[in-house]
Amino acid sequence: MANRTVDDWMKSAHFILGVYNVEDLIQIPGTRWIIGSGVTQMGPGMPDKVLKQDFLHVFDAEKETVHQVEPGEIHIRANTAAYPGSTPPDWGTFGPHGLGLGARKGSVTTLYAINHGVRDAIEVFEVHLTGQRPHFTWVGSIRGPEDGFIDAVAWLPGTDGLVVTSLTDPRDPEGATQKAIKGEPVGWVREWHPKSGWKTLPGTENLSSPNGVIVSEDGRHVFIAASSNMSIVRVTRGGADPEVVSAKLAGIPDNVRWSADGKSMLAGVHTEAPEQFAAKEVAAAQSGGSMYTTFNITRIYADSMKTEIVMPSGLYGAFGGATTAIEVGNRLWLGSFKSDRVAVFDLNPVKSLKLA
Numbered sequence: 001m002a003n004r005t006v007d008d009w010m011k012s013a014h015f016i017l018g019v020y021n022v023e024d025l026i027q028i029p030g031t032r033w034i035i036g037s038g039v040t041q042m043g044p045g046m047p048d049k050v051l052k053q054d055f056l057h058v059f060d061a062e063k064e065t066v067h068q069v070e071p072g073e074i075h076i077r078a079n080t081a082a083y084p085g086s087t088p089p090d091w092g093t094f095g096p097h098g099l100g101l102g103a104r105k106g107s108v109t110t111l112y113a114i115n116h117g118v119r120d121a122i123e124v125f126e127v128h129l130t131g132q133r134p135h136f137t138w139v140g141s142i143r144g145p146e147d148g149f150i151d152a153v154a155w156l157p158g159t160d161g162l163v164v165t166s167l168t169d170p171r172d173p174e175g176a177t178q179k180a181i182k183g184e185p186v187g188w189v190r191e192w193h194p195k196s197g198w199k200t201l202p203g204t205e206n207l208s209s210p211n212g213v214i215v216s217e218d219g220r221h222v223f224i225a226a227s228s229n230m231s232i233v234r235v236t237r238g239g240a241d242p243e244v245v246s247a248k249l250a251g252i253p254d255n256v257r258w259s260a261d262g263k264s265m266l267a268g269v270h271t272e273a274p275e276q277f278a279a280k281e282v283a284a285a286q287s288g289g290s291m292y293t294t295f296n297i298t299r300i301y302a303d304s305m306k307t308e309i310v311m312p313s314g315l316y317g318a319f320g321g322a323t324t325a326i327e328v329g330n331r332l333w334l335g336s337f338k339s340d341r342v343a344v345f346d347l348n349p350v351k352s353l354k355l356a
Helices: 006-010 173-182 274-287
Strands: 014-017 025-027 033-036 041-043 056-060 065-069 096-105 108-116 120-128 135-143 150-155 162-166 188-193 197-200 210-215 221-226 231-236 244-248 252-258 264-270 295-301 307-314 322-328 331-336 341-346
Touching: 006 307, 025 096, 025 322, 025 331, 041 274, 108 150, 120 150, 162 210, 188 210, 210 252, 221 252, 231 252, 264 322, 295 322
Parallel strands: 096 150, 150 210, 252 322
Antiparallel strands: 014 341, 025 033, 033 056, 056 065, 096 108, 108 120, 120 135, 150 162, 162 188, 188 197, 210 221, 221 231, 231 244, 252 264, 264 295, 295 307, 322 331, 331 341
């Protein structure tokens, strides 16, 4: 894969059009179903001026098709015992951002979706895997702290807890931006538990702009995309003096997702010069259009924290600003926080045999 050029990758490209700002993608294990988000907020005080409402999306990995989940399709059944005081989101301003899957019981899987509508909250859904395609029931919400622009969420296996990142401090957008430019600590990584609430994850206090997050199957390690540090960081949970290991990347990492075998992870990495990236982000938010910015896809090995480039830096047709990448069979699915499409490529192209 390392020797494939952008043109080589484009030979197998398939674009699923008419889906907007699918910033995150996550596959429901053991199924052909992929859930995608649809973000409407680029950051604090930076709403998409055109796209006021977005949706959850269900992709069929076999057919490479999509279904947009309309609000009227979502059942409401508030679990006030688990999520006291919860009220449904304002679907007219719903804008799902980072996604995470929780426990699965039979044909029902829990979905956590960051929402930047009227409120900053983690919306909790039951995903029912019956019928022709998954259907959704909203069951509660977890309000985000006032000092955070919550970005990504991951379940802590075997618990009712979550790990959540905040990219910045919305109370001081200008000051937070200056800290991020310098790679200084800004934003946070916290655990949330139903009884104890929010608490900083030890070892993450010095990270700059924590973004994507995933957790190992045993819950021991948390992997965080520290965007302004241009690193993926592995933090060991459960001790007063946690081990912190970093892997430097050739750009700004966004989301991280486990590989199919669970031994490595894939990161969408923005490779545009930071100043140009920021300017194009502001322009895209104003116009509602796509961001044509370069990116690469990088693999990080969980044990060694060694890295390798999977897709080289570039712009892939009319698709740019890739934030997330997931392996589904022999296909690589990419989402973007500012695009009108999802991109799908052959991960390992089969070379044609020449017959004698």
